[in-house]
Amino acid sequence: MPLLEVDNDKCVGCGNCVDVCPFGALSLDGDKVVVNDKCTDCGACIDACPTMALSLPQRPAVKTEDTGQYSGVWVWIEIFNKQITDNSAEILGQGRVLADARRMALTACVLGHDVGHIAKDAISFGADRVLLADDPSLDVYRNAPYAAIIIDLARRHKPEIFLFGASSRGRDLAGSVATDLYAGLTADCTGLDIDPEKGLLVQTRPAFGGNIMAMIICPDHRPQMATVRHRVFEKPLVDMERRGEIISIGPSMTEEQISTRVTGFIQETDKVNLANARVIVSGGRGVGGPEGFEPLKKLADVLGGTIGASRSAVDAGWISYDHQVGQTGRTVRPDMYIACGISGAVQHQAGMKTSKVIVAINKNPDAPIFDIAHFGIVGDLFKIVPALTEQFKKRLSA
Amino acid sequence: MNIIVCIKQVPGITDVQIDPEDNTLVRENIPSIVNPFDMYAIEEGLRLKEAHGGRVTVISMGPPQVASALKDALGMGADDAVLLTDRAFAGADSWATAYTLSLAVKMMGEFDIIICGRQAIDGDTGQVGPGLARQLGINQLTYISKIKEIDPSGKTITVERLLEEGREIVEAGLPALITVVKDINQPRLATVANIRKASRIKIKVMSAADLTGVDVNRLGINGSPTKVIKIFSPPKREGILELIKADNINEAAIQLVDRIMAEKIL
Ligand SMILES: Cc1cc2nc3c(=O)[nH]c(=O)nc-3n(C[C@H](O)[C@H](O)[C@H](O)COP(=O)(O)OP(=O)(O)OC[C@H]3O[C@@H](n4cnc5c(N)ncnc54)[C@H](O)[C@@H]3O)c2cc1C
Ligand SMILES: Nc1ncnc2c1ncn2[C@@H]1O[C@H](COP(=O)(O)O)[C@@H](O)[C@H]1O
Numbered sequence: 001m002p003l004l005e006v007d008n009d010k011c012v013g014c015g016n017c018v019d020v021c022p023f024g025a026l027s028l029d030g031d032k033v034v035v036n037d038k039c040t041d042c043g044a045c046i047d048a049c050p051t052m053a054l055s056l057p058q059r060p061a062v063k064t065e066d067t068g069q070y071s072g073v074w075v076w077i078e079i080f081n082k083q084i085t086d087n088s089a090e091i092l093g094q095g096r097v098l099a100d101a102r103r104m105a106l107t108a109c110v111l112g113h114d115v116g117h118i119a120k121d122a123i124s125f126g127a128d129r130v131l132l133a134d135d136p137s138l139d140v141y142r143n144a145p146y147a148a149i150i151i152d153l154a155r156r157h158k159p160e161i162f163l164f165g166a167s168s169r170g171r172d173l174a175g176s177v178a179t180d181l182y183a184g185l186t187a188d189c190t191g192l193d194i195d196p197e198k199g200l201l202v203q204t205r206p207a208f209g210g211n212i213m214a215m216i217i218c219p220d221h222r223p224q225m226a227t228v229r230h231r232v233f234e235k236p237l238v239d240m241e242r243r244g245e246i247i248s249i250g251p252s253m254t255e256e257q258i259s260t261r262v263t264g265f266i267q268e269t270d271k272v273n274l275a276n277a278r279v280i281v282s283g284g285r286g287v288g289g290p291e292g293f294e295p296l297k298k299l300a301d302v303l304g305g306t307i308g309a310s311r312s313a314v315d316a317g318w319i320s321y322d323h324q325v326g327q328t329g330r331t332v333r334p335d336m337y338i339a340c341g342i343s344g345a346v347q348h349q350a351g352m353k354t355s356k357v358i359v360a361i362n363k364n365p366d367a368p369i370f371d372i373a374h375f376g377i378v379g380d381l382f383k384i385v386p387a388l389t390e391q392f393k394k395r396l397s398a
Numbered sequence: 399m400n401i402i403v404c405i406k407q408v409p410g411i412t413d414v415q416i417d418p419e420d421n422t423l424v425r426e427n428i429p430s431i432v433n434p435f436d437m438y439a440i441e442e443g444l445r446l447k448e449a450h451g452g453r454v455t456v457i458s459m460g461p462p463q464v465a466s467a468l469k470d471a472l473g474m475g476a477d478d479a480v481l482l483t484d485r486a487f488a489g490a491d492s493w494a495t496a497y498t499l500s501l502a503v504k505m506m507g508e509f510d511i512i513i514c515g516r517q518a519i520d521g522d523t524g525q526v527g528p529g530l531a532r533q534l535g536i537n538q539l540t541y542i543s544k545i546k547e548i549d550p551s552g553k554t555i556t557v558e559r560l561l562e563e564g565r566e567i568v569e570a571g572l573p574a575l576i577t578v579v580k581d582i583n584q585p586r587l588a589t590v591a592n593i594r595k596a597s598r599i600k601i602k603v604m605s606a607a608d609l610t611g612v613d614v615n616r617l618g619i620n621g622s623p624t625k626v627i628k629i630f631s632p633p634k635r636e637g638i639l640e641l642i643k644a645d646n647i648n649e650a651a652i653q654l655v656d657r658i659m660a661e662k663i664l
Contacts, residue, residue, distance in 0.1 A: 002488065003485070003488050003489055003618075003619060020629075022629050023409065023428075024428060037461050037463060038409070038428070040489075041488060041489040041619060042626050042629050043626055043627070043628075043629075044626075044628070044629035044630075047628070056489075056619070057619070080562075080563055140566075142568075143528075143537070143538055143540075144537070147532075167561075167562055168540065168541045168559070168560065168561045168562060169561065171524050171525070171528070171540070172528060172538070172540045172541075174525075174528075175492075175524070175525045175527070175528025175529055175532070175538075176528050176529075176531070176532045176538070178493065178525070178529070178623075179493065179496065179528065179529045179532035179533060180532060182493070182623065183493075183623055184491070184493065184622070184623030184624035184625075185492065185493070185523075185525055185623075185624070186624055187492075187521075187522065187523035187524065187525060188522060188523075202627075206522075207520065207521055207522060208409075208520055212629055212630070212631060213629070213630050213631070214626050214628070214629050215626070215627050215628040215629075215630075216624050216625065216626050216627065217624075217625055217627055218623045218624050218625065219625060220623070221623035259537060259570060259571035260537055260539075260568055260569065260570040260571070261568070261569045261570075262566055262567065262568050263556075263567045263568070263569055264566070264567035265564055265565070265566050265567070266558075266564050266565040266566075266567070267563065267564040273562065273563060275562045276562065278663075279664075303664065320581075321580060321581040322581075324580075327519055328434055328435070328519075328580050329580070335663040335664075336658065336661075336663055336664070356661075356663060357658065357661050357663055359654070359658070370639055370641075371639075372638075373638075373639050374638050374639065374640065375639070375640050375641075375642060375654060375657055375658065376639055376640070376641050376642065377641070377642045377650050377654060378641065379647070379650070383647045384647060384650065384651065387647045387648055387650070387651035388651045388654065388655065390651070391648075391651045391652055391654075391655040392655055395655055395659060396664065
């Protein structure tokens, strides 16, 4: 039931809108456009129409509070093993850029136990102020106690923009916070900018498995919330001279009020940490079997990289699911992604095509992986991968 | 146990091709499928029912044709299906979707667990699950790769959560909402018997007017804080491929390593 309306008196049947619709929801019937059920009311067609024949119903301004009361950019700091994650450091860097553009302060929310040093890290990465909740109940991330504090703080201080990592924890937390604050939350942003005219946060993100990009704003609700993937923004330089204010706050829930407990942690056996890997050597059906990953592992070892895989290799049982890259696996953005014996189906590409350098090794010169690769060799991976390993060994030890 | 599974119908990106000419989607005949992650959610619900008894209710919000996704779930063995469909729901973002689902769930009586997929493959947000849990005021456990133990009478659950660095074991009180990842199970196929049974099950259809306590200002496009202002194709990478050609493998390897070293990424 699309909301999109066509003014038949204005429609000239030019077909511009049909071409721009990402969902195949528009077609021409004679010289008038018709909308089918695939329409998602995304609005992409509205600007494409030269005669302004297309429209979506005007949204009533549902503002309950004056958005002008809100001020400041906030970042939730993710901590693992008592260290600030790179993802959070990167977001502080971009948060600084946004805060400067808005001439506002940058605040970091640090929650944990024995994490005073993280508050200092946050300042050296660009924060002006840290809200620090240091309590045994916050030792390991848990949704309820973390969400309670963040929601309390946001209600009290009214930040204009609030950023989180698009990690498992970050998404878990941001989803709860946005719900209680009735705030718009844009997932997995790859771009965050300030609209110079209105001062709104313009959020750019991939959708539809990375096949289209969407620009999103939150005009009437505050804070404007977003999650940001690892390695989208540069990690800022550390400035040990920077000074900032650290404000200590108490927890919002007592241990008795929290009905979840984290009782164990299983470090991934062979440490598959695809999200943080700088180099990923990935194998597909072309590796032929579990033993086919051996030469890839040797190459990965030389490069200090991690092993990835296509779904076909995972489904065949050659390697565990933790390694799967793609739409139903992990999304990665390493400095270098080496695809060996992977055809490069859209679902695989969805998880890796923003890698900085993509290298493809495939027997078939027509494999779609070559469409997105920066460097390619057509040939047998079992010959090429060992040869590459040798060369890298020589060059990197030199 | 009363088990609720939330499913979404999405365009089957399976068959989506990128037009090499202008890097846009070839969008003809995109079929609609049940979001792949929701298949694991349905399967997990059915397994819980098989182990502990009870009923599995699938619920989906969307246009009327979403009934076919619900039928698929019934064909796998779900017992009841609820379809939330109304013009007022159209254009909902994750906030409005979670709000709408929560109103329907509140009308469904006692439940032990709600299961969602980790994310929908069209929007890729993964926010509806957490939003729904929060609206209902229940525990949320996201990215679950295994239910280790569940005790419906003692009202506890122990799960494994898949995080970037490893797997975390978490115990929580029920009712809870979990979102599941792919390695939790292998979804079953629909059976002829279940499909036949499914054809006799009447899908319960609800509109905005049927939702107790609804605030119509929070539904659909009007209730959605986020607003899409522009959709565009990702910048295309034209002619970026440098194909390494050499007389022998070693020569090719040397050339490739040269090029990669020149990128200064290692
Ligand atoms: C809903 C859905 C979700 C999906 N999600 C994902 C996902 O998350 N990740 C994913 O990867 N896939 C996913 N897929 C599957 C995807 O569509 C492809 O089927 C899969 O990626 C193919 O894997 P592959 O490239 O390893 O295998 P193939 O397509 O079979 O390709 C094997 C390649 O290896 C080459 N080759 C063979 N032998 C050699 C050799 N000796 N040397 C060099 N090259 C060789 C061949 O030329 C061929 O190009 C999904 C599919 C669906 C429907
Ligand atoms: N319209 C909907 N109806 C029912 N469940 C939904 C709907 N949208 C999302 N969900 C559930 O929420 C999960 C996450 O979706 P999303 O937040 O859109 O990525 C899905 O896997 C479904 O389980």
